[in-house]
Amino acid sequence: MLEISELRKRFAGGPDAPEGKVALDGISFVVRPGEMFGFVGANGAGKTTTMRIVMGVLQPDAGSVSWQSRALEYADRRRFGYMPEERGLYQKMRVADQVEYFGRLHGMDVAAARAATGDLLERLGLTERRGDAVEALSLGNQQRVQLAVALVHDPEVLVLDEPFSGLDPIAVDALATVLQERCRGGVPVIFSSHQLELVERLCDSVGIVSAGRMVASGTVGDLRAVEGRTLRVVVRDPAPGWADGLPGTVTVTGDRHVLLATDGDDQEILRRAMKAGQVEHFGTEQPTLTEIFKEAVA
Amino acid sequence: MNGGMSSVMLVARREIATHIRTKAFLLGLLITAVLVGGVAFAPKVFDRPDSYKIGTVHSQQLPLKAAAPEAEFEWRAFPDEAAAKKAVLDGDVDAALIDNTKVLTDGEIESELGVLLQSTSRELKLGAAGVQVQPLQMVSVGADTRYQAARTGIAVVLVVVLFMLIIGQVMMVAMGVVEEKGSRIVEILLTSVRPWQLLAGKIIGLGALGLINLVTILVVGVSASVVSGVAVDFPPGLPGIVAGVLVWFVLGYAFFATLAAALSSLVSRQEEVGNVMSPLTMLMMVTYFGAFYVTSDPTGPLARVVSLVPPFSSMVMPVRMAAADVPFWEVGLSMVLMVLAVLGVLSFGAKVYERAVLRTGARVKLRDVLRVK
Numbered sequence: 124m125l126e127i128s129e130l131r132k133r134f135a136g137g138p139d140a141p142e143g144k145v146a147l148d149g150i151s152f153v154v155r156p157g158e159m160f161g162f163v164g165a166n167g168a169g170k171t172t173t174m175r176i177v178m179g180v181l182q183p184d185a186g187s188v189s190w191q192s193r194a195l196e197y198a199d200r201r202r203f204g205y206m207p208e209e210r211g212l213y214q215k216m217r218v219a220d221q222v223e224y225f226g227r228l229h230g231m232d233v234a235a236a237r238a239a240t241g242d243l244l245e246r247l248g249l250t251e252r253r254g255d256a257v258e259a260l261s262l263g264n265q266q267r268v269q270l271a272v273a274l275v276h277d278p279e280v281l282v283l284d285e286p287f288s289g290l291d292p293i294a295v296d297a298l299a300t301v302l303q304e305r306c307r308g309g310v311p312v313i314f315s316s317h318q319l320e321l322v323e324r325l326c327d328s329v330g331i332v333s334a335g336r337m338v339a340s341g342t343v344g345d346l347r348a349v350e351g352r353t354l355r356v357v358v359r360d361p362a363p364g365w366a367d368g369l370p371g372t373v374t375v376t377g378d379r380h381v382l383l384a385t386d387g388d389d390q391e392i393l394r395r396a397m398k399a400g401q402v403e404h405f406g407t408e409q410p411t412l413t414e415i416f417k418e419a420v421a
Numbered sequence: 422m423n424g425g426m427s428s429v430m431l432v433a434r435r436e437i438a439t440h441i442r443t444k445a446f447l448l449g450l451l452i453t454a455v456l457v458g459g460v461a462f463a464p465k466v467f468d469r470p471d472s473y474k475i476g477t478v479h480s481q482q483l484p485l486k487a488a489a490p491e492a493e494f495e496w497r498a499f500p501d502e503a504a505a506k507k508a509v510l511d512g513d514v515d516a517a518l519i520d521n522t523k524v525l526t527d528g529e530i531e532s533e534l535g536v537l538l539q540s541t542s543r544e545l546k547l548g549a550a551g552v553q554v555q556p557l558q559m560v561s562v563g564a565d566t567r568y569q570a571a572r573t574g575i576a577v578v579l580v581v582v583l584f585m586l587i588i589g590q591v592m593m594v595a596m597g598v599v600e601e602k603g604s605r606i607v608e609i610l611l612t613s614v615r616p617w618q619l620l621a622g623k624i625i626g627l628g629a630l631g632l633i634n635l636v637t638i639l640v641v642g643v644s645a646s647v648v649s650g651v652a653v654d655f656p657p658g659l660p661g662i663v664a665g666v667l668v669w670f671v672l673g674y675a676f677f678a679t680l681a682a683a684l685s686s687l688v689s690r691q692e693e694v695g696n697v698m699s700p701l702t703m704l705m706m707v708t709y710f711g712a713f714y715v716t717s718d719p720t721g722p723l724a725r726v727v728s729l730v731p732p733f734s735s736m737v738m739p740v741r742m743a744a745a746d747v748p749f750w751e752v753g754l755s756m757v758l759m760v761l762a763v764l765g766v767l768s769f770g771a772k773v774y775e776r777a778v779l780r781t782g783a784r785v786k787l788r789d790v791l792r793v794k
């Protein structure tokens with residue numbers, strides 16, 4: 124289990140902001156083995172800072188990161204896979220050489236590194252480009268190489284900062300499949316993203332961060348439960364004032380009245396609606412992650 | 422699992438593999454090899470042995486060859502003094518010997534030829550008169566100066582080669598450090614290798630490339646000298662000089678490259694490298710000029726002092742060793758001091774590099790890095 128607890132980080136400010144900038148304000152969450160954790164938040168919320176601290180690139184002012192109930196150390200991080208927000212590759216090095224090199228640095232022997240490289244390039248659709256210099260690749264393809272570098276040594280934990288940005292739909296699916304496989308093998312995966320539908324589709328749990336604090340976290344189902352379900356009723360041509368006294372709000376479009384309610388007795392609402400006019404729709408709606416997100420960071 | 426050293430070697434191997442394939446490296450190697458080969462042949466082309474044309478009128482040829490075995494003599498007989506005089510004035514002969522009694526020259530006679538003619542003729546006449554003259558026995562009680570010209574030549578070539586190689590490899594270290602820092606590759610690298618391993622691997626890899634270059638130059642230089650015949654003038658201690666050059670290159674390179682890595686880890690963009698490196702470049706230039714000066718005065722007090730002081734000693738001492746004989750204790754002391762300096766610089770450089778290399782963005786101040794956390 125990867126446990127992030129009470130991380131705090133303040134960046135020194137420039138001359139115009141001498142008090143500095145608080146990037147993390149006591150953020151905490153856990154990622155369990157085999158869990159895909161989606162890390163979402165507005166720009167500047169602190170996702171990258173958190174991940175950089177997890178990977179030891181930055182030192183926190185306070186708080187800790189632990190893995191398997193021990194303080195996370197360099198030796199553990201060597202078995203992690205990391206994709207930084209600012210991509211970095213040797214531009215002149217060939218794709219396969221590069222992926223293999225990082226595998227070797229993580230302690231793989233030549234044969235294992237070569238096999239893993241071949242396999243990953245195949246899965247990420249890069250086999251034809253394996254002999255090309257990285258600089259000759261399109262941005263999206265460079266991104267795939269970056270992913271291969273993060274994945275080549277079969278990491279115990281994956282920390283990926285916006286791994287899906289810039290990928291075409293085919294590559295998104297390919298990467299999603301690879302990540303899900305790793306996850307099923309017991310690897311905790313944490314990735315940040317602004318593509319909330321993707322997060323909703325892939326992740327077991329989600330953390331919403333705002334201004335350096337975790338404002339909501341849990342499974343997508345949990346978050347919905349907190350947010351509450353919404354009852355949606357559409358009535359055609361009802362008598363005026365039919366909803367007086369009922370909870371929720373009514374919006375009128377033409378002769379259709381739409382009632383949205385988050386509480387109240389649904390049976391009572393249904394009876395009133397049927398009496399008032401023709402009921403076209405009656406049901407509860409799940410809020411999307413986007414709605415939950417907007418609500419949480421508001 | 423992967424030990425610390427094998428990570429260093431992996432990093433070093435990558436440096437060698439990426440650079441050795443480049444056109445720049447191969448071309449550089451080719452050009453230096455051609456230049457050094459050219460230098461080895463140059464004395465044969467420009468510095469021919471002395472040769473004299475001597476005319477005779479009613480005179481016998483003197484046994485000059487016995488007195489000056491390295492010089493070439495060509496004799497021409499003329500019927501009378503007038504013909505000989507014309508030949509001298511036309512420059513057809515350097516001098517003309519008339520009746521075994523006088524020598525015609527055009528202006529002043531070249532001193533070596535004059536002395537030769539004078540002494541050989543005197544000896545001949547004394548011999549004819551039955552006087553045996555014991556030739557003077559030459560005993561040198563000072564330094565062996567027979568090879569001085571060759572030694573100075575070797576020293577000058579060495580200065581240039583050492584300086585070019587060291588500054589070239591050191592700049593590559595600096596640019597490599599900034600490439601990794603600026604592109605954030607370090608962020609991934611440092612999750613799998615320690616900063617010192619990355620630093621050591623880079624310095625060792627690029628240093629190995631420099632050594633390949635240096636060995637090529639030495640091999641080409643020595644073989645070309647043997648082929649061209651210049652090598653006969655080489656001092657007997659040449660293998661020692663060559664070995665010394667290799668050791669001094671390694672020490673000097675380690676010193677400057679470590680400082681270069683530390684300084685360049687303060688910046689994130691290639692354009693800033695020149696600026697942040699300028700104090701170090703200056704230090705290398707001073708060392709270079711110092712070494713150059715020493716080629717002309719290898720035994721003076723300045724040479725003796727500077728060849729002990731690191732990092733100047735790394736270039737001055739090998740040059741001094743090539744140009745003159747250096748007491749063994751001085752070489753030993755100089756080497757010990759340089760090794761200590763390298764160790765000091767390594768611990769300082771590794772600290773700066775480790776603290777600065779992840780701090781991307783604006784240039785990091787050395788003061789901030791050194792401040793104890």
Ligand SMILES: Nc1ncnc2c1ncn2[C@@H]1O[C@H](COP(=O)(O)OP(=O)(O)OP(=O)(O)O)[C@@H](O)[C@H]1O
Nearest residue numbers: 134144145146164165166167168169170171172173
């Ligand atoms: N090196 C730095 N120096 C100063 N401030 C920084 C630095 N890095 C991050 N910050 C500040 O810390 C805060 C959090 O930044 P962070 O990069 O973690 O956000 P994020 O959630 O990853 O945003 P995004 O979605 O845009 O990637 C921001 O206000 C940012 O300006």
Ligand SMILES: [Mg+2]
Nearest residue numbers: 170171172208
């Ligand atoms: Mg970010």
